[in-house]
Amino acid sequence: MTDSSTSQPMDDDLEEALAGYVLGALSPAEMVKVEHFLRSNPQYIEQIRQMQDVMGVMAYSTRTKAPELLRSKILTIPQSRRPVQHPSRLLPIRPSVRLPWRQVGGAIAALVVLTLGIDNVLLRQQLAKLELHRAETQIAEDHVTEEDYVFDLRGTNSTIATAKVIIDADAGEVIIGTQNLPPLPENEAYHLWAFTSDQSKILCGRFNTNSDGQTVSHFSIDPKVYTGHIRLLRISREPISNTSQSSRRVLVMTSES
């Protein structure tokens, strides 16, 4: 086969890998491999687009007609308020009920896939790791004090940065997805801070973003430290070496209104 974007014959193995990648049918390890390949060989991204185009057309094969009511509902959207991005919206998700991580992953996937295009593979990789981690730590499943939170954060100073953070305080897991948050130099990192009802301020984790301003990061936290309910989250830009110097700390995102 000849690849129209490169005018080079395309190896069957490579084409199979790209097809599996586009369908999302590869294992996490294979996904990462293809991801690395595409980064080194961006000329094949056109091949990915062509396959995605085939997938888009395949949707026309379905027969079900949408209900009329759906159209009416969609057309009321302009009158609706922003349900997802409302700043400082704290959503304890059904206290004492564990949030299914696949569902959580879906929420972030939806957030990230809107802009990532091929980069959503990184998300899948993260989610695969999470799944594995969850499978290995199932013993806390019936814990009565477990709490799950979803926060939406927005950039301060009118920046367009957005982030979604999911915290399973009881299981000690945090996952964050960001958009439009500029990458930092190597000696700095974004710091995710949790503020609790008992006036504690806890560092959840540090992260950086890629050149597109995106990341999907997973942190492990110590559940014992979270003695109060999490009231709000903030993200600051700080030097990696010394987080105690508040003068060098710049608030960049918050869940506050």
Add this chain to the structure above:
Amino acid sequence: MAISSIDCELINGLKAQQPEALERLYDSYGGMMYGLAFHILGNRQEAEDVVQDVFLQLWHRCSYDPERGSLRSFLMLILRSRALDRLRSHNSRLNMAKRSKYLTFPEAEGQSPLDVATSDEMSQLVREALAALPEKQRRALELSYFGGMTQQEIAHSLQVPLGTVKSYFRLSFTKLRHSLRDFMS
């Protein structure tokens, strides 16, 4: 990647928060999105929820970048991803395996009793192109496209080697790209 002037207009309108752009976007793609969501989820309410969710996101934060592909591909990718995430959130792998027998492309002719045909020419040609694939190639594609199954799971389900599933995907895409070339952007 060239973007059609209509799609360009739609996206610009959406970014400018023009309600009529949302209406046109839904009229252009909403039906297809719902059809795909319903086929994946097998539940009308869930399908509606997913479509609404995607349109809500598009209205509040339209991040479509024409450089990354056609609007149709973008919408279908988001929709499929959302629907599969939802499916996985309440379906165990066992349920998925049980459900896999329903994950089929609609036939090129005739109608499912539950469905109402969207009998435009493009839909018919797409169905014919899919129907022209060898049975196992089509089956592998169905399980992945509608069921979100991995190659490994499909190999197990079809009782063929993993390498065979990989070649099914490759051959399917090659054939479909050729037979549907008139609809490619």
